Amino acid sequence: MTDQLSQGCPGKQNSDPEKQMQKVIESTDISKAFGSTKALNDITFSVDESEIFGLIGPDGAGKTTLFRIIATLLRPDNGEMKVLGQDCITGFKELRRNIGYMPGRFSLYQDLTVEENLNFYATVFGTTVKENYDLISDIYSHIEPFKKRLTGKLSGGMKQKLALSCALIHKPKLLILDEPTTGVDAVSRYEFWAMLAKLRQHNITIIVSTPYMDEAMRCDRVALIQNGLILSVAPPQKIRDGFSRKLFMIKASEKYKLIIALRKYPGTVTAYPFGDSVHVTFSDDRIDESLFRFLSEEGLSNVTAGETEAGIEDRFLELMEKGATA
Amino acid sequence: MNEKVIYVKNLVKKFGSFVANDNLSFEVFGGEIFGFLGANGAGKTTAIRILSGLSSPTSGEVFVAGINASKNPEEIKKQIGYMSQKFSLYEDLTVKENIMLYGGIYGLSKSLIKERTDNLLEKLNFREYGDKLIAALPLGLRQKLAFSIAVFHEPKIVFLDEPTGGVDPITRRQFWEMIYETAARGITVFVTTHYMDEAEYCDRISIMSEGKIVALDTPENLKKLYNAGTVEEVFIKIARPVNN
Amino acid sequence: MKRFLGFVKKEFLHIFRDYRTLFIIFGIPVAQILIFGFAISTDVKNAGVAFLDLSKDETTQKLTDKIISSGFFKRTENLTSYSEIEDIFRKGKTKEVIIFEKNFGKKLQNEGKASMSLIADGSEPNTATLITNYTMAIVSDFNTDISGFKANNPMLIQPEVKMFYNPELKSQHMFVPGVITMILILICALMTSVTITREKELGTMEVLLVSPLRPIQIILGKVVPYFLLSFINVILILVLSWLVFGLSVKGSIILLLAESMLYIMLSLSVGILISTVSNSMQQAIFISLVGMMLPTILLSGFIYPIENMDKAYDLISYMLPPRYFITIIKSIMIKGTGFLYVWKETLVLISMTILFIVMSVRKFKIRLE
Numbered sequence: 001m002t003d004q005l006s007q008g009c010p011g012k013q014n015s016d017p018e019k020q021m022q023k024v025i026e027s028t029d030i031s032k033a034f035g036s037t038k039a040l041n042d043i044t045f046s047v048d049e050s051e052i053f054g055l056i057g058p059d060g061a062g063k064t065t066l067f068r069i070i071a072t073l074l075r076p077d078n079g080e081m082k083v084l085g086q087d088c089i090t091g092f093k094e095l096r097r098n099i100g101y102m103p104g105r106f107s108l109y110q111d112l113t114v115e116e117n118l119n120f121y122a123t124v125f126g127t128t129v130k131e132n133y134d135l136i137s138d139i140y141s142h143i144e145p146f147k148k149r150l151t152g153k154l155s156g157g158m159k160q161k162l163a164l165s166c167a168l169i170h171k172p173k174l175l176i177l178d179e180p181t182t183g184v185d186a187v188s189r190y191e192f193w194a195m196l197a198k199l200r201q202h203n204i205t206i207i208v209s210t211p212y213m214d215e216a217m218r219c220d221r222v223a224l225i226q227n228g229l230i231l232s233v234a235p236p237q238k239i240r241d242g243f244s245r246k247l248f249m250i251k252a253s254e255k256y257k258l259i260i261a262l263r264k265y266p267g268t269v270t271a272y273p274f275g276d277s278v279h280v281t282f283s284d285d286r287i288d289e290s291l292f293r294f295l296s297e298e299g300l301s302n303v304t305a306g307e308t309e310a311g312i313e314d315r316f317l318e319l320m321e322k323g324a325t326a
Numbered sequence: 327m328n329e330k331v332i333y334v335k336n337l338v339k340k341f342g343s344f345v346a347n348d349n350l351s352f353e354v355f356g357g358e359i360f361g362f363l364g365a366n367g368a369g370k371t372t373a374i375r376i377l378s379g380l381s382s383p384t385s386g387e388v389f390v391a392g393i394n395a396s397k398n399p400e401e402i403k404k405q406i407g408y409m410s411q412k413f414s415l416y417e418d419l420t421v422k423e424n425i426m427l428y429g430g431i432y433g434l435s436k437s438l439i440k441e442r443t444d445n446l447l448e449k450l451n452f453r454e455y456g457d458k459l460i461a462a463l464p465l466g467l468r469q470k471l472a473f474s475i476a477v478f479h480e481p482k483i484v485f486l487d488e489p490t491g492g493v494d495p496i497t498r499r500q501f502w503e504m505i506y507e508t509a510a511r512g513i514t515v516f517v518t519t520h521y522m523d524e525a526e527y528c529d530r531i532s533i534m535s536e537g538k539i540v541a542l543d544t545p546e547n548l549k550k551l552y553n554a555g556t557v558e559e560v561f562i563k564i565a566r567p568v569n570n
Numbered sequence: 571m572k573r574f575l576g577f578v579k580k581e582f583l584h585i586f587r588d589y590r591t592l593f594i595i596f597g598i599p600v601a602q603i604l605i606f607g608f609a610i611s612t613d614v615k616n617a618g619v620a621f622l623d624l625s626k627d628e629t630t631q632k633l634t635d636k637i638i639s640s641g642f643f644k645r646t647e648n649l650t651s652y653s654e655i656e657d658i659f660r661k662g663k664t665k666e667v668i669i670f671e672k673n674f675g676k677k678l679q680n681e682g683k684a685s686m687s688l689i690a691d692g693s694e695p696n697t698a699t700l701i702t703n704y705t706m707a708i709v710s711d712f713n714t715d716i717s718g719f720k721a722n723n724p725m726l727i728q729p730e731v732k733m734f735y736n737p738e739l740k741s742q743h744m745f746v747p748g749v750i751t752m753i754l755i756l757i758c759a760l761m762t763s764v765t766i767t768r769e770k771e772l773g774t775m776e777v778l779l780v781s782p783l784r785p786i787q788i789i790l791g792k793v794v795p796y797f798l799l800s801f802i803n804v805i806l807i808l809v810l811s812w813l814v815f816g817l818s819v820k821g822s823i824i825l826l827l828a829e830s831m832l833y834i835m836l837s838l839s840v841g842i843l844i845s846t847v848s849n850s851m852q853q854a855i856f857i858s859l860v861g862m863m864l865p866t867i868l869l870s871g872f873i874y875p876i877e878n879m880d881k882a883y884d885l886i887s888y889m890l891p892p893r894y895f896i897t898i899i900k901s902i903m904i905k906g907t908g909f910l911y912v913w914k915e916t917l918v919l920i921s922m923t924i925l926f927i928v929m930s931v932r933k934f935k936i937r938l939e
Contacts, residue, residue, distance in 0.1 A: 058494030059465045071780050073938045092936075093782075101780045107773040124781045156366040166777075182492065185365035186522055186561050211492050212521075226494065255527065256506035272499055275526035275556065276545060313495055320496055418587045419580065430576025 022049050022085070024174055024205040025070060030079035032065055039065040041228045043079070047207055047221075050200055054219035054236075055209040056316070062228040063209040064104065067178045070207070071101045084173055097125070100172035102163050104179045110152030114143055114162055117151055118169060125170030135202060136165045139195050157188030164195065168204075175199070177208040181215065193218045213313035224316055231319040236312050243310035243318060245269070245281040250305040252295065261298040265291060272317055279314055329356040330389075331483050331514045332377060337386035339372050346372040348537035350386070354516060356482075359509045361525045362518045364534030365565050370518055371487070373534070377516070378485050379403045391482040404432070407476035407484035407513075411491045414472030417461040421452065424460060425475060432479035446474050466497035470504065477508055484508065486517040490524065502527050522558035531557070535565045590856065598860070605868050605883070614642045614700050616877055618664040622649040629675035629684075633712055633727075637668070642704050655689065659734050660907045662897065665691045665877075666701050667734075678716075683726045692736035693904040694744055697875050702731050735820075735904050742815040747899040748872035750807055751892045752863075754800060754830070755837040759862055761796050762841030763854040771850055776938065785934040793838045800834045801827075820906030826899065829912070832919050833895045839926035840891070846933040866892045894918050 025047040032040040040062045047053045055063050068074040069081055072092035081088040086095050108117050118140075122129045133140075143158050143165075151162065160180055167175060181189040193215060196206055208219070216222045216236045224231040224239065232239050252258040259278055262271040267290075269281040287305050295303050332354035339347040346369045354360045364370045375381040377390055379402035388395035391405040415424045422443065429439035447453050450470055460468060469489060477484050486505075490498045502524065509515050509529075517528070525531050526545050533541040541548055541564060545557050554560045585591050619637065623630050638645050646664045649655065658664045669687040671677070678684040688705050690698035709729050736743045769775040778788060804827070811817040819826055841858065848854040867873065869883055870892035876884055887893045894915040901907040909916070 058497070059492035061494070068776075068938060073776060073779060075937060075939070096780050097782050099780065101777060103773055103776045105773055107777050109774060110772075121777075121781075124778075124783055126782065183366075183520070185520060185565070186558055187365060187565060190562060211494075213495065256503075256510060259503065259506070273502060273527060275523045317495055320494070416580065416584070419583055423580070423583065427576055427580050431573045433573060 023047065023082075024049050024051075024084060025053075025207065026080075026082040027066075027070075028080045030066070030069060030076045030081055032062075032069065032074065032077050039228050040069075040076070043228075043230055045223050045230060045233045047205060049205055050203050051205055051220045052196060052200065052218070053205075053207045054216050054222040055207065055225055056211070056213060056216045056222050056312075057209075057225035058211050060227075061225045063225060064178055066225075067101075067103075067176055067207070067209060071099060071176050072096060097170075098173045100167035100170065100175045102167040102175075102177045102180055104182065108151045108159060108163055108166065111150060113148050113150055114154070115147040117162060118147075118166055121166040122169045127170050129169065132169055132171045135171055136168050138198055139168075140165045156184045157191070160184055160188060160192060161195075164192075168199075171202075171204075173203075173205065175204055175206045175208075177206065179209050179211070181210055181212065189215070213311070213316060216312045222312075224319060226320055231316070239315050240310055240312045243315045246285045247308050247310045247314060248280045248282070248287060248305060249274075249277045249308040250280055250303065251277045252300040252304075253302045254300060257298065258295070258300055258303075261295055261300060264298070265294050267291070270317070270321065272314075274313075279308070279310075330354070331356050331358075331391055332360075332516070333387070333389040334377075335387040337373070337376065337388055338384045339369075339376060339381075340384045345537050347376070347383075350539055352532055352539060352542055354483075354514060356514055357509050357512045358530065359505060359515045359517065359528045361528035361531035362516060362534070363525055363531055363561065363565075364518075368534040368565070369537045370534055374485055374487060374516075374518065377402075378406055378408055405482050407479070407481040408487075409472050409476040409484070409489055410487035411489060415460045415468060415475070418459060420457050420459055421447075421463075421471060422456045424471075425478065428475050429478055434479055442478060446478070450474060466493050466500075469493055469497070470501060473501065473504055477513055480511075481513065483514040483516055486515065488518055488520060490519065490521065498524075522556065522561060525557040525561075533561060533565055540564050594860075598864075601864075605864075614697070614704050616644045617642060617666065617697070617701050617704075618646040618877070619643045619666045619668060619701075619705075620647045620649055620658050620664045621645065622652070622655070622667060622669040624672045625670045625674035627673075627675035629678055629716075630670045633670075633709070634668075636712055637705065637708050640704075640708055642701075655734070659691055660901070660905055660911050662901070662911075665694075665697060666705065668705065678727065683728060686727060686729050688729050688731045689734050690731070692733035692739055692743070693900055694875060695736060695739040695741050696744070698733060698739065705729065706731075740815070740817070742811065742817050743904050746807070746811045746815070746817055747896060747903055750804065750830075750899060751833075751870070751896045752866055752872060753807070754804070754834055754895075755840065755866060755892055756858070756863055757803070758796060758800055758834055758837030759841035759844060760855065760858040762792055762838050763844040763848065763858050764851050765792055766842065766845035767848050767851045767854040779936060779938070785936055786931055789842055789930060789934065793842070796838055797831075797834055800837075801831060804830045804834075817903075819903050821902040822908065825909060826902045829895070829898050829902070829916065829919075832916070832923065833891070833898075836891050836919055836923040836926065839923055839930060842930040843926050843933070846930055846935070865890055869893075871896050891919060891922055 023046045027043055027045050030040055030043040031038070043066060055066065057063055065074065069076050069088060070083055072088050072095050075089055083095055084098055088095065109120070112120065118129055139161050143154070143161050146154065146158065151159065154162065164180065167177070181192055184192070189212070196208070197218070199206060210216075219236060221233065221235050222239065223233040232242070250258065250262065255273065259271060259273055262268050262278060262280055267282045267284060269283050271278055271280045291305070292303060330353050332352075334353070335351050337347050337350040338345065350373060362370055362374070372381070376383050376388060376395060379390070379395060379399035382396055382399060390402045393401045393405065395402060416427070419427070425443050425446065426439060429442070434442070447456055452471070455463065455467070463471070473486070473489060476486075490501055493501070498521070505515050505517070505527075519525065528545065530542070530544050531548070532539050541560065543551070548560050549555065549557065552560045552563050554563065585595070621634055623634070637643055647658060649658065649667065655667050658667065667689040669689065671685050674684045674686070686709070688702050690702050692698050706729055709727055713727055733739060769778065808819065840862070844854055844857050848857060865886070869879070869887045870890050871887065872892070876887050876893065879887070898912045898915050901912050
């Protein structure tokens with residue numbers, strides 16, 4: 001079930017081939033159960049320095065559990081987790097000085113002002129806002145005009161920026177972001193990822209989880225996770241390109257009727273709605289006349305069909321289907 | 327079906343001096359899937375609360391299922407279904423108990439409840455989950471069940487507030503097929519979402535920004551108008567996030 | 571109607587599936603009945619009485635026996651002089667001193683009357699009144715017994731009642747120390763337990779844990795503000811009781827404040843301990859209030875004297891910190907005693923504080939599970 005491609009080599013931009021690629025995170029056979037529920041199953045992957053590594057999967061996949069293990073907040077039942085060269089269980093004290101963690105729902109103090117929150121986190125980590133200001137200035141400048149406002153009164157996008165600033169203020173080597181864009185509107189999500197890309201320049205490694213497939217494309221490498229299992233680890237382009245069949249895009253005037261009809265059609269393997277069209281795979285990897293005839297018999301009009309490139313979500317759906325039958 | 331199930335004209339809602347809804351006007355037709363989009367803080371939730379009879383407009387005309395929202399908000403509640411992301415079902419009750427509760431609240435007879443319950447469980451493939459506590463079900467199943475319960479009494483309109491947050495892509499699509507099927511039965515679906523690709527599934531969408539509606543049309547028309555390939559691009563072009 | 575019934579049915583289901591609600595509905599009433607029935611008794615039982623018998627004759631002997639065998643009293647000591655009275659009250663076990671004048675029996679025979687004094691510990695006004703009333707009833711009975719032999723020459727013993735401490739029997743003397751004790755432990759325990767569990771609930775605790783802050787720093791950081799504020803609270807209450815009720819501290823204020831600081835420390839650490847076993851604010855509040863308030867009010871000796879309780883409940887009260895502090899604070903405020911008389915209780919409080927703090931630090935989870 002694990003479709004693992006080699007980590008961190010061909011295809012990755014590395015200007016200095018002699019530079020020692022230190023693995024920031026090395027996870028080997030990590031498992032974790034809560035009572036009778038297995039949250040994580042033999043998770044193995046690694047993350048390189050200065051990478052933006054995405055953990056993509058729906059709710060309940062195990063993303064938060066995995067992140068908490070990396071952040072030394074939970075102990076794995078089995079396996080080994082090395083972060084920044086230290087074991088996450090024995091080296092937690094040292095690690096906690098060098099990681100920045102942003103858990104879900106931002107976890108800021110709602111009854112403190114923007115300024116007070118930032119100062120608090122700076123002080124707790126033994127630094128000052130001034131010291132690392134240049135690191136967060138791109139992000140913080142958006143909310144600095146509101147620094148005397150109570151955090152509880154900020155919009156979702158602004159809270160997100162504040163939480164990121166607080167996680168960065170002590171210049172951590174590894175930034176762990178747990179679903180930072182969930183529940184936030186599309187514009188803020190867009191801006192957030194732009195900010196993350198800039199952080200690479202400061203040699204900060206970022207591991208980020210998200211349920212949004214499109215955000216996967218912004219990462220250097222991603223791991224697709226579902227039900228505690230990793231389905232694939234690779235650069236997003238490679239995952240996408242791993243789609244095993246030809247993908248076709250079919251449109252018609254009546255969206256719902258189209259889906260039902262396509263599922264009835266004998267040659268169809270999978271048919272999923274995707275925005276304004278349906279993505280379909282056929283057992284013989286092609287469309288022919290019989291499809292159009294069938295569809296018009298079903299009462300559909302304005303049918304257009306053509307081949308299309310598979311996106312990462314198509315590949316995820318394919319892997320999930322495989323996982324379900326395996 | 328070209329009956330106007332929602333008719334809004336010059337809706338204004340103020341909280342003190344803050345204008346949450348600024349002169350909204352739109353209509354929604356029977357059996358439509360209407361997508362209601364906008365950034366956080368744009369005023370969506372305020373508008374939905376007014377439409378579902380939970381709050382009154384400051385001024386303007388609001389008719390839901392033919393009922394005047396300013397005069398008879400209580401009547402509206404009988405004609406609509408509602409499902410929000412935050413709360414849908416009682417976790418310490420079983421599947422069947424939840425169904426019976428809501429069936430009872432909407433005044434369905436015992437025999438009708440039984441019949442529809444059997445159908446529902448059959449359709450969702452839930453036969454063996456009937457007596458399980460909601461707390462034991464995974465999120466995807468809960469959302470599907472919550473939706474089914476929201477339309478259990480066959481209302482004229484069902485309001486869905488971000489119903490697919492965080493759910494896996496397969497379940498999301500299955501959920502939308504349930505929405506399609508519901509709309510095909512003649513129930514109007516009024517849905518808000520942050521997933522821009524879901525906006526494409528709707529018959530028409532509106533985009534709110536800072537209290538006003540800045541776009542209202544079919545997804546195709548909007549894409550043409552703004553020269554965009556996806557609704558997401560349209561959204562980014564016209565909806566500025568609220569910073570106050 | 572059907573809607574309504576459907577809704578009622580749901581409420582029943584919620585209740586029966588939540589053990590906490592069931593506990594409140596059934597557990598608490600049962601506990602209360604048991605406590606009120608057995609532990610709390612407004613009757614006098616085993617009240618300590620000391621005798622200063624300046625006569626030591628057959629009559630005083632008979633009367634003494636009658637008093638002791640009544641079942642309400644328990645002899646603590648036989649005093650030999652007036653100067654010992656203050657000391658014996660300070661010790662606390664004696665609630666009444668009975669003094670027979672010289673030549674009691676002879677005077678009774680020859681003059682037909684004799685005097686005795688009942689001196690009661692006024693720091694617990696209700697108890698003092700009860701005890702003296704009981705004593706007087708016994709004496710009156712005795713009167714009838716002995717008069718019976720001489721119908722036309724009745725003999726009369728007239729006890730004279732005096733209060734040691736709190737001569738006016740002001741009830742504030744009872745209730746102000748008790749209130750201080752109760753308020754301090756409730757507020758401190760409640761506040762610290764809630765502030766820590768609130769962070770857990772909001773999710774900010776996660777971020778604190780992942781920071782370089784050590785558990786002891788987090789705990790002390792939470793405790794310091796409440797410590798200072800509670801201390802100010804104590805001073806405020808003392809000033810208020812002085813201004814409004816005229817209640818002044820008889821003993822050393824410095825000692826009182828020092829003991830208060832110790833007790834505050836103890837209460838705060840109870841709160842921390844509660845927070846380590848609670849996962850939500852609701853739980854913390856529940857344990858703090860229900861777990862601490864009721865026993866404190868009812869079993870610590872605040873309202874109902876411990877001496878009057880059945881042995882079992884008496885044992886329970888030994889585990890309650892408030893019991894010790896009430897004794898200390900009453901001693902200092904009303905009896906004016908010094909450290910020598912309260913060192914035992916102080917030691918208990920110190921050990922409890924250390925115990926709770928150590929337990930809290932060890933139980934404080936540095937991870938999320």
